[in-house]
Amino acid sequence: MTLSARPLIALTLATVALLPPPACADEIRAVWVTRWDYTTPTEVETILDNIAAHGFNTVLFQVRGNGTTFYPSALEPWAWELTGSNPSTLGTDPGWDPLALAVSHGHSLGLEIHAYMNTYPGWRGTTPPPTGISPEQLWNAHPEWFCVDSDLNPMALRSDYVVLSPGIPDVQAYLADIYEEVVSNWDVDGVHFDYVRYYGSDYSWDPVSLARFAAEYPGATPETHPSEWEQWRRDQVTALVASVEAETHASEPACQVSAATWSSYSSGSTTYGQDSWGWLAAGQLDVSHPMIYTSTNSTHWTRTEQHVTNAADRFVSAGIGLHLFPSDAARLATQIQNTRDLGAHGCTVFAYSSLFPGHTPGATAAALAAGPFLYPDNPPPMLWLTMSGDDDNTGPRLFNVRTDPSPPGPGVPFDVLVEATDVSGIFDDATGPGGQGMFVRWALDADPAGGTAVQMSHQSGDTFVTDAPITLGGMGTIHLQITGFDNDIDTGTADRASRETAIFSFETGETPIYVFDAVIGPSMTLPQYAVMDPQGMIWVCDWSGGAVRVFDSDGTPAAFDPITQGLDGSGSPVNAVYASGVGCGPDGTVYVTIDNDYDAPLCAGILLFDSATGTPLTGIDLPYRPGDCDLDRDGNLCVVEKVNERWHHLSPPGVFSTDTAFGPGTAGHINRGIACSDGGAVVYIADQTNDAVHVWNRTSTSPPVYVQGSDLTSTSGDSGGVDVDAHGWVFAGNEGNNSVLLFSEAGALQQEIQGGSPVLASPRGVAHTPSSDFIFIAPLSAGQVQRWVRTSPFPVPAGLVFMGTD
Numbered sequence: 001m002t003l004s005a006r007p008l009i010a011l012t013l014a015t016v017a018l019l020p021p022p023a024c025a026d027e028i029r030a031v032w033v034t035r036w037d038y039t040t041p042t043e044v045e046t047i048l049d050n051i052a053a054h055g056f057n058t059v060l061f062q063v064r065g066n067g068t069t070f071y072p073s074a075l076e077p078w079a080w081e082l083t084g085s086n087p088s089t090l091g092t093d094p095g096w097d098p099l100a101l102a103v104s105h106g107h108s109l110g111l112e113i114h115a116y117m118n119t120y121p122g123w124r125g126t127t128p129p130p131t132g133i134s135p136e137q138l139w140n141a142h143p144e145w146f147c148v149d150s151d152l153n154p155m156a157l158r159s160d161y162v163v164l165s166p167g168i169p170d171v172q173a174y175l176a177d178i179y180e181e182v183v184s185n186w187d188v189d190g191v192h193f194d195y196v197r198y199y200g201s202d203y204s205w206d207p208v209s210l211a212r213f214a215a216e217y218p219g220a221t222p223e224t225h226p227s228e229w230e231q232w233r234r235d236q237v238t239a240l241v242a243s244v245e246a247e248t249h250a251s252e253p254a255c256q257v258s259a260a261t262w263s264s265y266s267s268g269s270t271t272y273g274q275d276s277w278g279w280l281a282a283g284q285l286d287v288s289h290p291m292i293y294t295s296t297n298s299t300h301w302t303r304t305e306q307h308v309t310n311a312a313d314r315f316v317s318a319g320i321g322l323h324l325f326p327s328d329a330a331r332l333a334t335q336i337q338n339t340r341d342l343g344a345h346g347c348t349v350f351a352y353s354s355l356f357p358g359h360t361p362g363a364t365a366a367a368l369a370a371g372p373f374l375y376p377d378n379p380p381p382m383l384w385l386t387m388s389g390d391d392d393n394t395g396p397r398l399f400n401v402r403t404d405p406s407p408p409g410p411g412v413p414f415d416v417l418v419e420a421t422d423v424s425g426i427f428d429d430a431t432g433p434g435g436q437g438m439f440v441r442w443a444l445d446a447d448p449a450g451g452t453a454v455q456m457s458h459q460s461g462d463t464f465v466t467d468a469p470i471t472l473g474g475m476g477t478i479h480l481q482i483t484g485f486d487n488d489i490d491t492g493t494a495d496r497a498s499r500e501t502a503i504f505s506f507e508t509g510e511t512p513i514y515v516f517d518a519v520i521g522p523s524m525t526l527p528q529y530a531v532m533d534p535q536g537m538i539w540v541c542d543w544s545g546g547a548v549r550v551f552d553s554d555g556t557p558a559a560f561d562p563i564t565q566g567l568d569g570s571g572s573p574v575n576a577v578y579a580s581g582v583g584c585g586p587d588g589t590v591y592v593t594i595d596n597d598y599d600a601p602l603c604a605g606i607l608l609f610d611s612a613t614g615t616p617l618t619g620i621d622l623p624y625r626p627g628d629c630d631l632d633r634d635g636n637l638c639v640v641e642k643v644n645e646r647w648h649h650l651s652p653p654g655v656f657s658t659d660t661a662f663g664p665g666t667a668g669h670i671n672r673g674i675a676c677s678d679g680g681a682v683v684y685i686a687d688q689t690n691d692a693v694h695v696w697n698r699t700s701t702s703p704p705v706y707v708q709g710s711d712l713t714s715t716s717g718d719s720g721g722v723d724v725d726a727h728g729w730v731f732a733g734n735e736g737n738n739s740v741l742l743f744s745e746a747g748a749l750q751q752e753i754q755g756g757s758p759v760l761a762s763p764r765g766v767a768h769t770p771s772s773d774f775i776f777i778a779p780l781s782a783g784q785v786q787r788w789v790r791t792s793p794f795p796v797p798a799g800l801v802f803m804g805t806d
Contacts, residue, residue, distance in 0.1 A: 026500035027377040028317040028346025030058035030289065032116065032260075035065050037352055039082055043359065044101050050356045052109040054365050055373025058317075060192050060258075060289070060348070061102045064117035064178070066124045066161055067138035071099035071186065075178055077133050087125070091133035103187050112379060114190035114258065115182045119175060119240070121161035121195050122146060128157060138164070145171050147204035150222070155203070163199045166236040166273065167209030172243065179244045183252050190256030190286070191248060196241060197262070197272035198233060209236075233273040238284070245284045254385050258287035260319070263294075263303050265310070281312035286382055288314070289348045293321025295331065298736060301338045308344045313394050313423070315345035315380065322354040322364070329367035336372045340502045343399025343419075345380055375447045375479065375503050383497055395499025396422040396484040404755030405512040406739075408478060412512060412791065413469035416440045416454070417755070418482050418501075419462045425487035428457050428464065436498065438464050442480035444472060448503060449481070456482070459757070478506050513742060513792050514775060516756035519784040520555030522562075527778040527785060529628055529673070529721055529765035531584045533611035538767050539590055540778050540785060541579035548576050548592055550614065553774060553787070560614030566592065566607030569621035576607060580642060581628030581673070582765075585635050585653070588612060593626040595642060606639070606653075620653065628673040628721060628765075632680030636704075640674035640685055647674060647685060647696075649704050660696065660706050672764065673721035677728055677745075680704075684712065684730060686722040693722050693732045695747075713741055713749070720780070721765035731766040731775065740766060740777060753777075756786050 031051055038044050051059055063070040068079035068090065077091035084092070099115060106113040122138040122145070123129060129137035138145065139162070147155050147165045155162045164171045179191050198204065205222065213232050214220060222229040245257045261276035262268025269275050279285040288311070292303045304318040318339045325331050332349075339347045349355065355365040383394065400419040408414040420426045420438065428438040443451030452470075459465045464484075472478065483500045521538070525545040532538050537558055540549045547562035568574045574594065581593040588611040594604055604625045608617035627642035637653040640646075648659040673686035683696040683706060693713050696706040713732055720733020720740075728745030731753075739754035740763050754760055762780035769775075777786045 026345075026380040027340075027502035028058055028287070028315065028348070028379050029056045029373060029377060030060055030114075030317055030346065030348040031056050031352050031355070032060045032348065032350045033062060033352045035062040035070055035079065035081060038098065041096050041098075041101055044098055045105050046359045047352060047356070048102065048106050048109055048111060050359065050361060050365070051352070052106075052111055054355070054361065054369040055376065056111070057377060057379050058112045058114065058189075058346075058348075059102070059106055060114050060116040060260075061099070061106075062116040062118075062194075063099045063102075063182070064115075066118060066121040067129075071097055071182070073135070073178075073181060075135055075174075075181060077129075077135055077137055087127055087129055090129050090137060099182070099186050099188075107187075112189040114192045114256065115186065115188045116192040116194060117179070117182070118161075118194050119196040120163040120166060120171075120199075122164045123157070124159075124161045126157050126159060142170075144168075144206075144208075145174075146206075147199055148206040150202050150205050152205055154206075155199075161195070161199070163195070163203075165204040165206045165209055166198060166240065167204055167212060167233070168206065169208075172236070172240050175240055176243045176247060180247050180251070183248050183255055188255065190258055191244065192289075193241065193244075193257075193259035196259050197237060197268065197274040199272075201271045230270060230273075234269065234275050234278075237273045238275055238279065241279050242282070242284045249385070256286040256382065256385070257284070258289060258317075259285055261288045261290045261307075263290055263292045263319075265290075265306060277307075277310040277312065280310070280314040280316075283314070283384070286314060286385070287317055287345070289317050289319050291319040291321070291350070293319065293324060293350065295321075295324045295328075297331065297334050297338065300335045301342070304338050304344055305342050308342050308397075308399075311345075313384075315382065315394070317346040317348045318344050319348045319350060322349050323351055326354040326357075326362070327364060329364045329371075332364060332368065333372050340504060341400055343397040343501075346502075371505075374505070375449075377502055380499070395497040396420045396426055396486050398482055398484050398499055398501045400759075401480075401482060401501060401504045402755055402759075403478075403506055404757070405515040406752065406754050407506055407512065408470075408472060408508050409512050410472045410474050410508060412515070413471045415469050416442070416456070416466045416480060416482070417459070417759070418456070418464050418484075420464050420484050421462050422484075422486040422488075426458070426464070427485040427487040436485040438482070438484045440466060440480050440482045442470065442478055444474070444478055444508075445476040446479065448479045451479075461758075463759070472508060475508050478508060480504050480506075513751050513790055514753050514788040515791050516760075517774070517787045517789040519758075520553070520776070520787050521551045521785045522549055522555075522557065523782070523784055524549060525782055526780055527764075527783070528780050529580070529582045530767035530776055530778045530785065531582045531590070532767045532769060532776070533584050533590060534588050535612060536769070537611065538776050538785065539582050539584070539592075539611075540765075540767075541582055541592065543579055544577075546575065546577040548579055548582070548609075553769065553776070555784075558614060563609065563614055563616075566594075566609065566616045566619055568605055568607075568619045571618050574605075574607060574619065580626060581639075583628075583630040583637070584611065585631045585637075586633055587635065589617065591629050591631065591637065591653070593629050593639065595625050595627075627671045628675075628686075630675045630724075632676045633678050634680060636676075636680050638674050638676045638680075638683055640671045642671055645671075647671075647683070649706075651704070673723070673733070675722045675724040675730070677724055678726050682724075682728075684722045684724065684732075686720060686733065691736070693730075712743060712747055720763050721778075723766040723768070725768045725772045726770065727772060729772065731768075733763045733765065735762045735764065735780065738762065753788065756788075758783065760786060 080090040082094040083089040438456040456464045524542040526543040550558040550561040578595040580595040590609045592607045606620040627640040637650040670688040685694045692711045695709045720735045723731045730743040732741045742751040764780040765778040767776040
């Protein structure tokens with residue numbers, strides 16, 4: 001069933017009786033607490049009190065730094081940081097046990113406590129550790145265990161770490177014992193690897209490693225067999241991870257094994273010997289915490305998606321480098337939302353000190369507790385730790401949770417949608433054993449755990465949608481959570497696993513101006529840019545399809561559809577391939593820019609057509625590659641250059657008037673769209689390179705002079721097209737967020753148009769009827785044009801006349 005075809009019925013409370021009670025929430029909310037954050041028992045308790053009070057549920061509590069411990073160990077000396085200001089106090093008992101205190105106090109607050117331990121670092125600093133202590137520090141006890149570089153120079157003391165060689169079996173056995181000591185003697189919820197990697201690609205050429213490599217590959221050296229050497233180094237780190245995992249789960253089956261992993265898997269694997277995806281696939285890690293430390297939200301999204309899609313039936317909690325932007329609560333919220341939208345199992349913030357400087361909650365911590373962590377969540381259960389031999393026990397991956405329309409508004413029915421995937425399929429039958437199925441639980445301005453439940457069913461592809469739309473009675477924030485069960489019945493219903501998303505929150509807006517209506521017209525390869533002509537026909541560029549498609553508002557093709565040829569400036573035929581923009585003049589002439597196919601290299605121009613008949617008219621040759629084009633009510637033509645920071649005003653069309661430069665002159669500049677207001681006083685340019693929509697204001701008319709003003713908006717990722725209707729309302733494509741931003745003539749954001757069925761993807765261009773009662777969005781992704789209907793009014797000037805703006 002499609003959203004447009006399904007009756008919009010009101011939600012009734014009877015729906016609740018069909019559904020199971022709410023499950024435990026399902027999101028890792030972790031924070032790294034470093035050994036630099038505490039020196040006293042009071043500080044440890046304060047740290048955990050702060051963390052619990054601000055919505056976290058998991059603490060990665062550092063207790064080993066560089067061959068020194070923050071707990072009483074039979075293998076390594078006490079860390080000097082607990083008893084002094086320099087290494088001279090190494091090995092001195094502080095009189096208390098930080099790990100034991102963290103476990104007892106953390107558990108009393110409902111927190112999971114994981115022993116966070118630097119793995120291969122053996123010492124740090126230019127001062128060597130003192131000798132004659134028991135146990136002896138590694139730098140003194142086993143200097144032969146430290147890495148050697150490719151010039152055969154042993155690592156020297158430095159301000160950074162000196163590290164142990166992963167290729168030495170004695171090192172591996174020793175480190176495995178370190179982890180086993182902690183697991184056996186403290187009631188930790190997990191052990192957490194950090195620095196579980198080589199120091200870099202230039203290490204370790206120590207004698208033991210070289211001899212072992214040569215024994216495995218006779219006659220080979222790292223220089224003659226670099227690929228084998230790279231894999232051998234990976235195998236050494238993996239061997240330690242596998243050993244710790246096996247020993248940990250043999251003695252404490254419920255104790256989790258996790259690791260701080262490299263942000264870029266390829267770099268981690270090739271440079272540092274860290275095969276984090278392989279560890280997950282082999283069940284050697286329960287949770288990977290990739291250190292995706294970036295202030296660029298799009299990079300965080302991309303890296304998170306890569307790790308989540310390679311989780312291999314285990315968990316990924318995406319790291320967030322708050323230390324890079326400690327005062328930017330909005331950026332933190334966005335990156336947390338990235339993890340939720342992508343179906344990660346949680347997020348891990350680095351570090352505690354960025355949220356609580358001097359152990360005092362900062363504004364960012366307050367915003368976190370009042371926003372993304374408003375309602376408590378428990379860590380997701382790791383059923384593979386308790387269900388021996390089970391082959392599929394993490395529950396479905398639930399991601400891309402959204403409402404349609406978005407944002408939801410009072411009095412307008414809306415649906416909740418989610419993407420769900422699982423290797424054994426998704427179980428969505430509410431009448432099945434135990435009532436398992438896919439459902440959403442929601443509440444307005446309240447925790448959804450006690451809210452209303454609505455069944456969800458499969459729509460198409462991986463998309464599930466609420467069986468009945470939800471209608472809100474007022475304004476506020478809707479909080480919702482989705483539960484799904486997999487369809488694994490190979491060992492009976494007891495094998496079926498569930499997954500519950502984090503709590504998603506959506507601010508309700510006024511009644512949305514536009515809601516999705518239908519998909520119309522032919523299926524196109526890469527549809528982009530659209531305009532409606534005076535006959536009510538929609539013209540769309542099918543860029544790689546080699547055509548301009550023309551159809552009415554119901555999708556019925558024009559008699560002359562498709563258009564595959566036009567005329568150049570001399571009247572010779574030109575193929576309509578690489579159509580890169582479209583506009584319509586007040587006389588009904590349609591202008592189609594052609595990027596690069598005039599049969600000569602880098603020759604381009606504009607094809608013209610009679611909109612009533614589709615007849616080609618003599619075109620306009622251009623000395624540059626054009627992007628989109630648009631015309632004002634006087635027939636003045638605006639064209640943006642596609643790869644240069646320049647746009648042109650032609651008055652009348654084909655006759656040069658003026659051109660305007662903008663931007664810093666960056667190579668590889670790409671401009672996606674141009675639009676001019678009805679009277680031509682304002683010109684908008686969608687600049688993909690800067691991910692922004694620029695605004696140009698006309699300051700004189702003879703000749704026309706434009707001055708750049710403040711950007712209308714910044715977009716997430718690529719900016720799509722930009723279009724203006726006859727009211728002056730601006731439609732700006734936001735390809736990175738799969739939405740169209742609707743602005744009033746004054747520049748106020750009115751709606752983020754997104755959703756639809758299928759979900760709107762990579763919008764690049766909007767056409768509209770004269771009254772703007774309907775808009776038509778061209779999605780760059782292969783498919784059909786989407787028709788959206790206006791459901792609430794906005795000011796319409798008296799005496800409105802359609803002027804053919806695109």
